[in-house]
Amino acid sequence: MKGAIRWISSVDHKEIGILYMVSAVLYMVIGGIEALLMRTQLAVPRNHFLVGETFNQMMTLHGTTMIFFVVIPVLLGITVYMVPLMIGAKDMAFPRMNALGFWCFLFGGILIYMSFAFGGAPDAGWFAYPPLSEKAYSFTPGMDYWILGLLVNGVGTVLAGLNTIVTVWTMRAPGMTVRRLPLFVWIAVVNSFLILFAMPPLNAALAMLFVDRQLIGHFFTASTGGSALLWQHYFWSFGHPEVYIMALPAFGIISEVIPVFSRKPIFGYGFMAASVVAIAFLSTGVWIHHMFAVGLHPIILFLSGAASLLIAVPTGVKIFSWIATIWNGAIRFTTSMLFSIAFLIQFTIGGLSGILFAVIPIDWQLTDTYFVVAHFHYVAFGGSFFAIMAGFYYWYPKITGRMLSEKIGRWNFWLMVLGFNGTFFIQHVLGAIGMPRRVYTYENLRYWGGMNLVSTIGAFILGFSVLLFVWNAIISYRKGTPATNNPWDAWTLEWATTSPPPVYNFDSLPPIRSRRPLWDLKIGEAHE
Amino acid sequence: MNKVRLGTCLFLCSESIFFIFLLVAYINFHLGPAHGSMTHDLDVSRTTINTIFLLLSSFTAWRAHSAFLKSQIRRFQTWVLLTITLGFIFIYGQASEYYRLFQKEITISRDPLSSSFFTVTGFHGLHVCAGALLLILLLGWSEIQRRSNRVVPAGSVVAISLYWHFVDIVWIAVFSIVYLWGSR
Numbered sequence: 001m002k003g004a005i006r007w008i009s010s011v012d013h014k015e016i017g018i019l020y021m022v023s024a025v026l027y028m029v030i031g032g033i034e035a036l037l038m039r040t041q042l043a044v045p046r047n048h049f050l051v052g053e054t055f056n057q058m059m060t061l062h063g064t065t066m067i068f069f070v071v072i073p074v075l076l077g078i079t080v081y082m083v084p085l086m087i088g089a090k091d092m093a094f095p096r097m098n099a100l101g102f103w104c105f106l107f108g109g110i111l112i113y114m115s116f117a118f119g120g121a122p123d124a125g126w127f128a129y130p131p132l133s134e135k136a137y138s139f140t141p142g143m144d145y146w147i148l149g150l151l152v153n154g155v156g157t158v159l160a161g162l163n164t165i166v167t168v169w170t171m172r173a174p175g176m177t178v179r180r181l182p183l184f185v186w187i188a189v190v191n192s193f194l195i196l197f198a199m200p201p202l203n204a205a206l207a208m209l210f211v212d213r214q215l216i217g218h219f220f221t222a223s224t225g226g227s228a229l230l231w232q233h234y235f236w237s238f239g240h241p242e243v244y245i246m247a248l249p250a251f252g253i254i255s256e257v258i259p260v261f262s263r264k265p266i267f268g269y270g271f272m273a274a275s276v277v278a279i280a281f282l283s284t285g286v287w288i289h290h291m292f293a294v295g296l297h298p299i300i301l302f303l304s305g306a307a308s309l310l311i312a313v314p315t316g317v318k319i320f321s322w323i324a325t326i327w328n329g330a331i332r333f334t335t336s337m338l339f340s341i342a343f344l345i346q347f348t349i350g351g352l353s354g355i356l357f358a359v360i361p362i363d364w365q366l367t368d369t370y371f372v373v374a375h376f377h378y379v380a381f382g383g384s385f386f387a388i389m390a391g392f393y394y395w396y397p398k399i400t401g402r403m404l405s406e407k408i409g410r411w412n413f414w415l416m417v418l419g420f421n422g423t424f425f426i427q428h429v430l431g432a433i434g435m436p437r438r439v440y441t442y443e444n445l446r447y448w449g450g451m452n453l454v455s456t457i458g459a460f461i462l463g464f465s466v467l468l469f470v471w472n473a474i475i476s477y478r479k480g481t482p483a484t485n486n487p488w489d490a491w492t493l494e495w496a497t498t499s500p501p502p503v504y505n506f507d508s509l510p511p512i513r514s515r516r517p518l519w520d521l522k523i524g525e526a527h528e
Numbered sequence: 529m530n531k532v533r534l535g536t537c538l539f540l541c542s543e544s545i546f547f548i549f550l551l552v553a554y555i556n557f558h559l560g561p562a563h564g565s566m567t568h569d570l571d572v573s574r575t576t577i578n579t580i581f582l583l584l585s586s587f588t589a590w591r592a593h594s595a596f597l598k599s600q601i602r603r604f605q606t607w608v609l610l611t612i613t614l615g616f617i618f619i620y621g622q623a624s625e626y627y628r629l630f631q632k633e634i635t636i637s638r639d640p641l642s643s644s645f646f647t648v649t650g651f652h653g654l655h656v657c658a659g660a661l662l663l664i665l666l667l668g669w670s671e672i673q674r675r676s677n678r679v680v681p682a683g684s685v686v687a688i689s690l691y692w693h694f695v696d697i698v699w700i701a702v703f704s705i706v707y708l709w710g711s712r
Contacts, residue, residue, distance in 0.1 A: 200542055215636050218643045226643075230556060
């Protein structure tokens with residue numbers, strides 16, 4: 001089948017994975033432009049470049065786009081592409097459902113962006129607190145498009161999670177026991193359970209907000225007996241697991257890349273697998289740490305703070321295991337490995353700023369300041385996004401049959417490190433000295449202008465590095481070195497077929513008697 | 529474990545959580561200061577009868593699945609038709625309950641408790657309608673297949689049956705909380 005029709009009607013998991021990833025990149029460019037517009041406005045105090053409601057729309061769309069339409073879809077795309085290959089299957093359990101999931105994601109985003117043409121984009125922030133998000137204060141249809149777009153997108157996400165679980169449960173090749181699963185696959189399964197659990201609270205909250213806005217309901221309007229706090233509880237019951245849904249697959253990618261480029265199996269596979277379950281489990285119980293400043297009872301604050309501190313333990317186990325994997329390994333500093341190492345450092349910084357927030361008095365000082373912005377960008381961008389980059393540089397040869405240019409890759413990497421840290425490190429300072437988040441301008445206080453300018457310059461360097469990546473992807477597709485089956489000498493099943501794989505994935509599978517089937521094939525004996 | 533069964537169960541677990549959150553909102557507003565509480569206006573006895581119809585429809589859905597497993601397609605279709613009918617009776621009963629409440633000026637915009645009452649029961653009703661539609665499509669499709677000497681895939685019957693039972697179980701929860709506990 002030719003061209004567009006083939007892509008529109010495809011139910012092949014590899015093509016759907018590519019559709020997810022390419023669409024996510026397009027949304028990323030849009031979300032990135034929104035960020036640069038904001039940073040331009042904030043470069044100097046009392047600027048007039050982009051103010052008021054327009055700024056708020058950018059702020060809302062940037063967050064909504066990056067979370068729902070960039071990071072999650074790209075991770076879903078990598079998941080649906082790689083999971084069947086890694087377990088030796090021909091496709092996902094439900095190929096058509098897989099396609100439906102993609103189209104829900106694409107159209108959910110389009111629905112939200114359509115709001116520009118129909119009266120105004122959403123502008124109440126990506127978590128849309130009432131009463132601001134209620135009709136009285138957000139009277140353009142923007143919020144309604146936001147609600148509907150997220151509902152549609154949410155359907156796709158749930159279906160993708162469901163599909164992943166059923167695929168791994170029922171379609172593993174003979175010999176691929178659960179304990180031999182690549183960590184990326186195991187983490188994808190745990191993550192999918194988290195998706196199934198986390199999306200419903202969001203759907204409930206969105207439905208209730210829609211009732212409030214369109215049918216004059218009273219769920220969240222305090223003036224008529226409703227509870228604005230109810231929204232916060234519901235939204236964060238979704239929102240906190242959501243950020244782990246962004247982190248877990250990133251952990252999975254790192255767990256694949258680091259061993260290969262250290263020439264060592266992952267340290268502590270069992271602990272890695274168990275810690276992911278612990279993280280997923282704990283993440284469902286800490287939503288209140290997004291609400292420490294709303295006046296809850298001290299006992300609730302204490303328990304939630306303690307639970308939030310606790311998450312650092314399994315996360316720390318993972319960081320130590322990755323470091324132990326690299327330790328004494330024969331390290332190959334490919335671009336993918338560079339991104340992984342940067343991930344370790346940056347995610348740890350983000351984690352440290354995160355557990356600071358678990359200490360209630362510190363949270364009371366820093367909440368709603370730029371310290372929060374710094375924190376979540378360190379984990380979501382410096383963490384998840386850098387892991388995604390590691391994954392791209394690792395799996396691009398498998399997906400396209402071409403090697404990415406390591407030369408452009410080096411420039412991409414270092415400029416991204418410079419740009420990312422330049423943008424966000426200084427925001428820790430800005431937050432600590434009191435700059436609030438979500439403001440479109442600020443007074444000419446001492447050093448505030450200078451620091452914001454540094455951040456803006458960093459942002460443009462970061463933007464350029466992203467363009468470099470896109471350039472690398474495009475030019476390598478045309479002129480890159482053709483890739484062999486297993487250019488990195490890796491060990492999991494996706495490397496046991498051609499690059500790119502044939503439609504049916506495998507001509508034949510190697511015997512699966514351990515976690516590293518291709519290693520066994522090379523060495524000729526089974527390891528356990 | 530069978531793919532379709534596992535997939536459907538996972539989906540239904542997710543949907544259950546959705547209903548749990550809607551019910552929690554209801555409970556939250558019920559426990560709060562009552563706003564001319566509409567709970568006294570609920571017709572518990574009529575809704576109990578309505579509930580029995582829905583429970584019966586689960587029984588007929590179960591019989592339908594059993595008949596399908598024994599390849600008794602005609603019998604399967606009869607039980608499906610009965611399930612659809614009972615489902616429609618339930619929907620009619622819910623609609624008349626809504627109508628009765630509207631007559632008393634109890635609408636979704638009256639107060640928070642009313643908002644959550646209509647949202648919970650409304651979403652349940654929508655799920656019943658979706659289930660009824662699926663059953664109608666299943667019936668039609670099985671008839672088309674029967675005339676060409678074929679059968680619908682077992683997966684469809686499993687998925688739709690499980691969904692219908694789920695809709696019933698959700699109603700038991702909603703009825704218990706809203707009508708039994710809520711109207712005391």
